[in-house]
Amino acid sequence: xxxxxxxxxxxxxxxxxxxxxxxxxxxxxxxxxxxxxxxxxxxxxxxxxxxxxxxxxxxxxxxxxxxxxxxxxxxxxxxxxxxxxxxxxxxxxxxxxxxxxxxxxxxxxxxxxxxxxxxxxxxxxxxxxxxxxxxxxxxxxxxxxxxxxxxxxxxxxxxxxxxxxxxxxxxxxxxxxxxxxxxxxxxxxxxxxxxxxxxxxxxxxxxx
Amino acid sequence: xxxxxxxxxxxxxxxxxxxxxxxxxxxxxxxxxxxxxxxxxxxxxxxxxxxxxxxxxxxxxxxxxxxxxxxxxxxxxxxxxxxxxxxxxxxxxxxxxxxxxxxxxxxxxxxxxxxxxxxxxxxxxxxxxxxxxxxxxxxxxxxxxxxxxxxxxxxxxxxxxxxxxxxxxxxxxxxxxxxxxxxxxxxxxxxxxxxxxxxxxxxxxxxx
Numbered sequence: 177x178x179x180x181x182x183x184x185x186x187x188x189x190x191x192x193x194x195x196x197x198x199x200x201x202x203x204x205x206x207x208x209x210x211x212x213x214x215x216x217x218x219x220x221x222x223x224x225x226x227x228x229x230x231x232x233x234x235x236x237x238x239x240x241x242x243x244x245x246x247x248x249x250x251x252x253x254x255x256x257x258x259x260x261x262x263x264x265x266x267x268x269x270x271x272x273x274x275x276x277x278x279x280x281x282x283x284x285x286x287x288x289x290x291x292x293x294x295x296x297x298x299x300x301x302x303x304x305x306x307x308x309x310x311x312x313x314x315x316x317x318x319x320x321x322x323x324x325x326x327x328x329x330x331x332x333x334x335x336x337x338x339x340x341x342x343x344x345x346x347x348x349x350x351x352x353x354x355x356x357x358x359x360x361x362x363x364x365x366x367x368x369x370x371x372x373x374x375x376x377x378x379x380x381x382x383x384x
Numbered sequence: 385x386x387x388x389x390x391x392x393x394x395x396x397x398x399x400x401x402x403x404x405x406x407x408x409x410x411x412x413x414x415x416x417x418x419x420x421x422x423x424x425x426x427x428x429x430x431x432x433x434x435x436x437x438x439x440x441x442x443x444x445x446x447x448x449x450x451x452x453x454x455x456x457x458x459x460x461x462x463x464x465x466x467x468x469x470x471x472x473x474x475x476x477x478x479x480x481x482x483x484x485x486x487x488x489x490x491x492x493x494x495x496x497x498x499x500x501x502x503x504x505x506x507x508x509x510x511x512x513x514x515x516x517x518x519x520x521x522x523x524x525x526x527x528x529x530x531x532x533x534x535x536x537x538x539x540x541x542x543x544x545x546x547x548x549x550x551x552x553x554x555x556x557x558x559x560x561x562x563x564x565x566x567x568x569x570x571x572x573x574x575x576x577x578x579x580x581x582x583x584x585x586x587x588x589x590x591x592x
Contacts, residue, residue, distance in 0.1 A: 225487075238479060239479065240487060241486065242450070242478075243479045243482040243483070246478045250474075251470070266455070267446050270454045270455055271446060271448055271451045273451070274454070278449065278490075279448060281490070282489070285490060285494065286493065286494055289498070289509060290501070292509050293498070293501065293504045293507045293509045295503035295504050296507075299504075301501045311433070318432075
């Protein structure tokens, strides 16, 4: 059985959610962040980089959100929640699946880290990062005007990848989604899913 | 036929290299960076975010390195250079495939952007980012001590994803790989491949 090492208020909530959507059994081990927000050293004993998510499957320990989602979907779920390469929606599916970490989270973490350097407050570099963030959210919003889910009419693993930056990540970066009506409507659809609700009860950010 | 819109000295060299490794035909359109290093506006006419890589396949326009590599391998190459989910090396393959952009490039871009904020020179945030970079390179180096290629004994698409951060990306960030002997030996193996040499002649960074 797969063990999910879950760090609170982190990307590893995606893996709990995916398992609930698929109805697969798993074991959940919880880790709490240190008082300063960093990941606890105990995670380094599981994987050298000490980050979440990490899963164990027999002797194999696997990290990296995209890798874990691909691994579970293709090895344990008979490709459910994936889109087959021959299908019309494949390009759209694979795009958002990789975009979630490769472009969107990468940009949000850049904004988060630069925001923690007070000396950079007035830097044109900071201004450009925030401008890029607005352009990116506007682009995503316009794409969601055309589809119920990221790959089209059906919920897929691309949605599991794309939701975290708009939900829990906002606890860290506190950005305003009010100008992006299609993203907000999308999040309402996601939050009405029973598997999402169960996953958030088990592994979502805790109310302060 | 697939058209690759290639921006000089950028991630899109990966796609040219992949096509050469697979022996697939493609059309190459070249774009030059602006004098300040930014991507030209002409790329925005192809894809809204104005970044590279981007490909066109019939009516479909697809961006994002990982998405394009997955798309070509699974739709046009009969899964050559991929590892099948049932194979022992699958976890390793899928890990490095996603790690390349999701963790490594994300971190290198963070270091690059913070390096462009002179006011942040003495910031502890900058120190932590550079420390994280060293830890990450050390981890990759120790993993490469155990295998010829990232997924094991065979060259795969995970290598196409993982090479750019160590080669062309160093033109931007200028970091020293001397402490990482396994990474350097790996890059020698990669640079001896005829398909890589041909791709770099066509789409690699130009000597200044």
